[in-house]
Amino acid sequence: MAQPHKTPVVFAPWENPTEKPLIEFKGVTKRFGDFTAIDNLTLNIYQREFFALLGPSGCGKTTLMRMLAGFEDPTEGAILLGGQDIVPVPPNKRPVNMMFQSYALFPHLSVWDNIAFGLRRSDMPRDQIGERVQEMLRLTRLESFAKRKPHQISGGQRQRVALARSLAKAPRLLLLDEPLGALDKKLRNETQFELMDIQEKTGTTFVIVTHDQEEAMTVASRIAVMDHGKLIQVDTPAGIYEAPNSVYVADFIGDVNIIEGNAKRIEGGIEIHYAEGAAPIRAMTDLDIADGQRVSYAIRPEKIAVSSEPLTDRANHARGKIIDIGYLGHLSSYFVTLGNGQKVEASMTNARRLSRRDFTWDDQVCLSWTDTAGVVLTR
Amino acid sequence: MKKLSWFNATSLTLGFAFLYIPMIILVVFSFNGGRNVAIWGGFSTKWYGELFNDEKFLNAAFITLRVALATATLATILGTIAAYVLVRGGRFYGRSLFAGMTYAPLVMPDVILGLSLLLLFKVMFSQSGMLTVILAHTTFTMCYVSVVVSSRLVSFDKSLEEAASDLGASAFDTFISVTLPNIAPAVISGWLLAFTLSLDDLVIASFTTGPGATTLPIEIFSEVRRGVKPQINALSTIMIGIVTVGVLIFSILSKRQIAQRLRDEKRAEASA
Numbered sequence: 187m188a189q190p191h192k193t194p195v196v197f198a199p200w201e202n203p204t205e206k207p208l209i210e211f212k213g214v215t216k217r218f219g220d221f222t223a224i225d226n227l228t229l230n231i232y233q234r235e236f237f238a239l240l241g242p243s244g245c246g247k248t249t250l251m252r253m254l255a256g257f258e259d260p261t262e263g264a265i266l267l268g269g270q271d272i273v274p275v276p277p278n279k280r281p282v283n284m285m286f287q288s289y290a291l292f293p294h295l296s297v298w299d300n301i302a303f304g305l306r307r308s309d310m311p312r313d314q315i316g317e318r319v320q321e322m323l324r325l326t327r328l329e330s331f332a333k334r335k336p337h338q339i340s341g342g343q344r345q346r347v348a349l350a351r352s353l354a355k356a357p358r359l360l361l362l363d364e365p366l367g368a369l370d371k372k373l374r375n376e377t378q379f380e381l382m383d384i385q386e387k388t389g390t391t392f393v394i395v396t397h398d399q400e401e402a403m404t405v406a407s408r409i410a411v412m413d414h415g416k417l418i419q420v421d422t423p424a425g426i427y428e429a430p431n432s433v434y435v436a437d438f439i440g441d442v443n444i445i446e447g448n449a450k451r452i453e454g455g456i457e458i459h460y461a462e463g464a465a466p467i468r469a470m471t472d473l474d475i476a477d478g479q480r481v482s483y484a485i486r487p488e489k490i491a492v493s494s495e496p497l498t499d500r501a502n503h504a505r506g507k508i509i510d511i512g513y514l515g516h517l518s519s520y521f522v523t524l525g526n527g528q529k530v531e532a533s534m535t536n537a538r539r540l541s542r543r544d545f546t547w548d549d550q551v552c553l554s555w556t557d558t559a560g561v562v563l564t565r
Numbered sequence: 566m567k568k569l570s571w572f573n574a575t576s577l578t579l580g581f582a583f584l585y586i587p588m589i590i591l592v593v594f595s596f597n598g599g600r601n602v603a604i605w606g607g608f609s610t611k612w613y614g615e616l617f618n619d620e621k622f623l624n625a626a627f628i629t630l631r632v633a634l635a636t637a638t639l640a641t642i643l644g645t646i647a648a649y650v651l652v653r654g655g656r657f658y659g660r661s662l663f664a665g666m667t668y669a670p671l672v673m674p675d676v677i678l679g680l681s682l683l684l685l686f687k688v689m690f691s692q693s694g695m696l697t698v699i700l701a702h703t704t705f706t707m708c709y710v711s712v713v714v715s716s717r718l719v720s721f722d723k724s725l726e727e728a729a730s731d732l733g734a735s736a737f738d739t740f741i742s743v744t745l746p747n748i749a750p751a752v753i754s755g756w757l758l759a760f761t762l763s764l765d766d767l768v769i770a771s772f773t774t775g776p777g778a779t780t781l782p783i784e785i786f787s788e789v790r791r792g793v794k795p796q797i798n799a800l801s802t803i804m805i806g807i808v809t810v811g812v813l814i815f816s817i818l819s820k821r822q823i824a825q826r827l828r829d830e831k832r833a834e835a836s837a
Contacts, residue, residue, distance in 0.1 A: 257727055277730045290728035294746040304732030338829045355732070 199232035214263035225415035238406035246415040283357040289348040291336040322350040461526030485560035490532035501557040595798035625784035636702040637760035644710025679772030693775030710755035717751035
């Protein structure tokens with residue numbers, strides 16, 4: 187007899203209309219002189235979320251975070267924490283702690299005293315401070331470094347001290363400003379999982395600022411993609427990657443092929459005529475698109491199969507010539523020029539050893555993909 | 566070690582000769598046994614003995630020391646506060662004007678500063694004395710402290726102060742427990758600078774001093790006008806000695822500290 191399926195508990199408070207958000211930005215605008223850093227922004231962040239603010243430098247993500255910490259005041263609008271306006275509350279009175287990009291460890295204090303700094307300034311009784319510091323040292327695996335000064339430990343250890351210090355006061359909200367930027371790639375990957383683990387253990391709400399899209403995808407429950415002080419899209423990592431709402435988001439996250447063409451309506455979707463003589467691309471979409479409207483079609487390289495003959499089970503086919511192959515170990519990227527000169531990237535997992543690869547430079551190949559593989563975008 | 570070219574060696578010799586021959590002559594002649602200051606009359610330490618019996622000199626030295634201590638402390642407090650506000654206060658209205666005015670005494674001729682202080686003190690106090698000298702010295706040394714401390718503050722990572730505030734420290738608490746310990750080397754340098762400036766100032770002290778507050782430079786200067794006494798050579802040698810020892814200790818200590826820090830950092834990276 188089949189076991190009854192357990193419904194997995196999906197963490198998605200943003201889909202529950204009765205859930206009260208922990209943080210609410212209400213029409214927040216921030217100007218520095220003539221420059222508008224944040225432009226009439228409204229956003230809710232929920233309890234226990236790991237929320238990532240993602241965007242290029244100068245997009246306003248750091249300003250948004252500094253407003254949560256209290257280092258900047260909004261020019262217009264309100265910021266609510268647990269339903270209360272926190273704009274008039276100075277940074278040293280907010281139940282919010284921040285982990286700084288430079289770590290900002292106090293160089294004249296030991297690791298122990300760095301972690302205890304905030305506790306000594308809280309209403310925690312003196313005799314409990316030692317215990318709490320010890321707990322933080324255990325959580326970040328720093329027990330043996332308690333007596334060292336910040337310059338006596340390595341970069342990765344410093345990063346953990348900064349995390350322990352900002353978590354010590356058990357803030358309702360922890361802000362992380364590019365927390366892993368200074369670490370090398372291997373250490374960064376390890377630390378990302380450590381961060382997620384700690385976030386789960388402590389149940390704290392994390393808001394992370396990063397320009398590294400891979401990092402945001404790995405750690406976050408939701409990602410806000412920002413540009414010029416505005417939110418372009420707020421969604422789960424999968425939502426952002428698979429269903430971007432604009433060319434900007436599609437292009438910012440991961441690799442993508444953008445093909446422009448004129449739409450023609452068909453049953454359940456559209457046909458995109460992108461080149462004279464080439465078969466149109468069939469794409470399913472919910473968008474209401476008029477005949478002849480100019481649209482962009484975004485498709486990820488891994489959704490396109492490279493083969494010598496068309497794969498008949500897929501709706502879309504295009505012929506072209508391989509002009510370049512990028513070998514990345516676990517996968518190979520094929521750069522193919524279609525008949526109209528359009529360049530398309532397709533990637534295939536290297537399930538077999540390289541010596542038995544099927545295609546090489548200048549080979550004529552066929553690209554195939556389904557009618558749901560790509561996304562139709564109008565902006 | 567690299568060998569110097571003849572050109573570099575000559576330049577170096579000439580430069581150092583220019584700097585140090587006068588002082589060497591002074592030190593050598595402080596051990597002169599003869600009465601005449603320009604003719605060598607055999608080795609003797611008798612002028613040192615006479616110096617320590619000279620009430621006037623000892624008194625002046627003591628006053629100078631007290632003035633310098635008080636000046637350095639006062640100037641350090643005021644100069645540090647001024648530097649902090651100018652560097653960290655943000656772009657408040659009139660900031661450039663304040664910054665410019667803080668540094669003005671650096672380029673103001675001593676005579677003008679002395680004269681203006683003299684006029685002010687005439688109105689404020691019935692009699693000039695040690696207090697007026699201290700106030701005058703504080704006025705002109707404060708800006709030196711301010712320059713030294715602000716250059717340290719500019720390079721000091723502001724996020725340390727933000728972190729302290731984020732962790733619950735008030736503005737004053739942040740200054741005392743985070744900012745001050747980290748700018749301490751600059752504050753100490755500022756104090757030493759103010760101390761030395763006050764110690765050897767003649768012009769401003771002459772304008773603002775009064776009865777019973779004759780500082781050492783004033784005493785020496787008025788003595789020399791009546792002819793150079795060999796005791797003055799002895800006194801100057803002692804001062805050169807004190808300054809040399811002080812500078813040596815300070816530089817050895819800071820060099821050791823830097824070397825220790827580098828060793829610590831290397832070890833930390835290696836053990837990671």
